[in-house]
Amino acid sequence: MKERQGSVEENREIASGYFSLIVSGDFPTSSPGQFAMVSVSDTFEPFLRRPFGIADQGNNWIRFIYKVQGRGTELLSRLKKGEVLSLITPLGKGFFMEKGRVLLVAGGTGIAPLLYLAQNFEEFVLLYGAKTKSALLREEVEKIIGKAHSLIYTTEDGSYGLKGLLTSHIPEEKFSMAYVAGPYKMMKEFSRIYSGEAQFSFEERMGCGFGVCYSCVVRVKREGKEEYVRSCKEGPVFFGKEVVWI
Amino acid sequence: MDLKVKVAGIELQNPIILASGTAGYGVELEPFMDLSKLGGISVKGLYPYPREGNPTPRIWEAPCGIINSIGLQGIGMERFAEEYLPELSKQKTAIFINACGEQDEEYFRVAEFFDPYEEVSAIELNLSCPNVREEGNCPALWPDWSYKIVKWTKQSTRKPIIAKLSPNTSSMVEVASACKEAGADALSLVNTYLAMAVDFRTRRSRLSTLFGGLSGPAIKPLSLRAVYQVASSLDIDVIGIGGITRGEDLLEFLLVGAKAVQIGSITLREPAAAIRILNEAVSLMKKEGYNSFKEITGRLNIV
Ligand SMILES: Cc1cc2nc3c(=O)[nH]c(=O)nc-3n(C[C@H](O)[C@H](O)[C@H](O)COP(=O)(O)OP(=O)(O)OC[C@H]3O[C@@H](n4cnc5c(N)ncnc54)[C@H](O)[C@@H]3O)c2cc1C
Ligand SMILES: Cc1cc2nc3c(=O)[nH]c(=O)nc-3n(C[C@H](O)[C@H](O)[C@H](O)COP(=O)(O)O)c2cc1C
Ligand code: FES
Numbered sequence: 001m002k003e004r005q006g007s008v009e010e011n012r013e014i015a016s017g018y019f020s021l022i023v024s025g026d027f028p029t030s031s032p033g034q035f036a037m038v039s040v041s042d043t044f045e046p047f048l049r050r051p052f053g054i055a056d057q058g059n060n061w062i063r064f065i066y067k068v069q070g071r072g073t074e075l076l077s078r079l080k081k082g083e084v085l086s087l088i089t090p091l092g093k094g095f096f097m098e099k100g101r102v103l104l105v106a107g108g109t110g111i112a113p114l115l116y117l118a119q120n121f122e123e124f125v126l127l128y129g130a131k132t133k134s135a136l137l138r139e140e141v142e143k144i145i146g147k148a149h150s151l152i153y154t155t156e157d158g159s160y161g162l163k164g165l166l167t168s169h170i171p172e173e174k175f176s177m178a179y180v181a182g183p184y185k186m187m188k189e190f191s192r193i194y195s196g197e198a199q200f201s202f203e204e205r206m207g208c209g210f211g212v213c214y215s216c217v218v219r220v221k222r223e224g225k226e227e228y229v230r231s232c233k234e235g236p237v238f239f240g241k242e243v244v245w246i
Numbered sequence: 247m248d249l250k251v252k253v254a255g256i257e258l259q260n261p262i263i264l265a266s267g268t269a270g271y272g273v274e275l276e277p278f279m280d281l282s283k284l285g286g287i288s289v290k291g292l293y294p295y296p297r298e299g300n301p302t303p304r305i306w307e308a309p310c311g312i313i314n315s316i317g318l319q320g321i322g323m324e325r326f327a328e329e330y331l332p333e334l335s336k337q338k339t340a341i342f343i344n345a346c347g348e349q350d351e352e353y354f355r356v357a358e359f360f361d362p363y364e365e366v367s368a369i370e371l372n373l374s375c376p377n378v379r380e381e382g383n384c385p386a387l388w389p390d391w392s393y394k395i396v397k398w399t400k401q402s403t404r405k406p407i408i409a410k411l412s413p414n415t416s417s418m419v420e421v422a423s424a425c426k427e428a429g430a431d432a433l434s435l436v437n438t439y440l441a442m443a444v445d446f447r448t449r450r451s452r453l454s455t456l457f458g459g460l461s462g463p464a465i466k467p468l469s470l471r472a473v474y475q476v477a478s479s480l481d482i483d484v485i486g487i488g489g490i491t492r493g494e495d496l497l498e499f500l501l502v503g504a505k506a507v508q509i510g511s512i513t514l515r516e517p518a519a520a521i522r523i524l525n526e527a528v529s530l531m532k533k534e535g536y537n538s539f540k541e542i543t544g545r546l547n548i549v
Contacts, residue, residue, distance in 0.1 A: 044310040044462070045309065047307055047511070048307055048312065088517065205303050205305055205306075206305075208268075211274040212269050212274050213270075215303075227298065228298060
């Protein structure tokens with residue numbers, strides 16, 4: 001992990017309120033599930049960087065997909081091509097790769113790290129849910145979907161794909177691993193229903209992203225003992241069997 | 247140029263110390279900077295035993311700063327000594343142990359435990375964390391309570407004792423004076439300002455606790471005043487803390503009487519900020535014709 005400057009190559013609205021940000025620069029290589037801390041302001045307003053999962057990376061570029069939520073992402077969305085920003089990347093531990101047919105489960109912006117992860121599998125089923133049709137990044141998803149893959153879309157209002165919560169449409173099939181990224185509530189519900197082995201990518205509120213402040217903890221059970229561990233260091237990806245859902 | 251400063255009887259190669267709780271156990275920052283270039287590192291607060299800390303959310307952004315309620319999660323003194331101290335002590339920088347206690351005697355135990363460790367330069371007593379007792383209570387709000395803890399722990403170790411004070415009291419100078427009387431070798435101030443953030447939609451606190459501690463550039467003018475008040479009323483070394491983000495801030499804290507400073511929240515945003523701040527301060531001094539930090543300390547003109 002290093003703090004590096006990069007310049008905006010693309011910062012494009014791919015769906016209403018959702019942006020694809022490509023930053024060019026010499027960034028150390030990452031693995032899927034890892035994230036970056038991105039500067040959103042040259043002033044102290046806001047003060048902290050913002051964490052984003054890495055959505056793709058290549059030679060001299062890195063990509064993020066983000067949704068405008070509040071002040072930080074709003075500022076980010078105004079960046080123009082050529083503007084400079086600072087990244088600390090790659091951070092945290094990414095997904096543990098399993099062989100065989102896997103299930104990818106994305107809720108909302110949880111799709112970002114899974115697009116990166118998906119490139120590693122020959123066979124997968126992607127279960128991808130959002131509130132409405134306009135929040136489904138279908139174009140991004142369909143770029144990476146090949147013949148051996150299948151795709152289940154869900155929307156809460158039924159405006160596209162299956163209607164209802166993503167967790168009411170979990171396939172019955174057995175997978176070697178499920179990879180889950182999205183809101184805490186969705187992941188918790190998924191873990192309650194799904195009995196197979198699963199890895200979850202957490203989005204905890206972060207102060208630093210590199211392990212010094214202990215803001216970002218997730219509760220886990222290890223060797224029979226419950227404890228808080230830093231999701232920016234030991235996560236953001238955790239195995240379902242060790243997570244203590246709160 | 248002479249960058250050295252002396253505080254609590256220890257010579258530091260420069261006045262920059264990483265503040266406790268924003269630098270982990272020190273080693274986490276090795277990828278970002280050469281820790282040997284720092285004057286010192288105050289490690290994350292340590293109790294005699296591991297401690298779980300508060301539930302999440304533990305952090306909230308405030309204008310130009312943050313409010314935290316970490317609740318002193320930590321691995322305890324023994325595991326720190328085994329797992330981190332050997333690695334950290336390879337760095338040529340002073341190590342400060344930030345000692346915590348739920349019971350008063352726990353401060354004593356932490357200080358006593360580190361007494362044999364040559365690589366530890368001093369014990370900084372965290373008398374002032376607002377996030378571990380009811381309503382932000384802490385020893386540093388009370389002269390008597392602070393006196394008792396400093397007096398005791400002073401007997402537990404030959405190392406210098408630094409009392410870290412709270413700004414959340416109108417009797418800060420009295421508390422400082424009590425610590426001095428009890429034998430403290432230096433004071434560090436300030437810890438975070440007791441603060442709150444709420445969400446009117448959910449009608450709940452933004453943190454898992456009702457109160458948190460405010461830090462960052464937002465508190466700089468307040469902490470500058472606090473440092474001035476204490477440093478100008480008592481003859482004891484003061485380490486200035488609170489919202490330092492640039493070389494000029496460092497020099498301002500020295501001007502009002504601090505012998506050294508600690509760099510806190512800015513590290514979260516910019517992991518190598520401490521080195522930048524040092525470099526900026528050095529070039530500013532050169533530009534203004536100063537040859538050492540000592541020429542600035544306490545030299546505020548008051549008309
Ligand atoms: C490891 C990780 C990976 C992430 N990956 C993505 C991604 O790929 N795409 C994406 O759109 N979002 C992602 N998020 C969430 C993203 O960080 C937040 O949406 C963003 O920080 C909101 O900032 P804001 O200033 O717009 O919102 P504000 O609400 O103004 O932010 C205030 C504070 O809360 C924090 N915060 C707010 N929402 C979240 C959240 N959901 N998770 C964590 N912190 C939050 C901010 O970082 C900031 O410190 C990720 C979060 C984490 C921890
Ligand atoms: C996340 C966080 C954790 C902290 N933990 C400790 C701690 O363990 N012990 C302590 O004495 N002070 C702790 N502090 C207080 C800082 O050391 C410092 O006194 C305060 O943040 C003011 O400085 P700043 O404005 O430069 O951050 C913590 C502060 C923050 C933001
Ligand atoms: S965000 Fe600071 S320790 Fe994880």
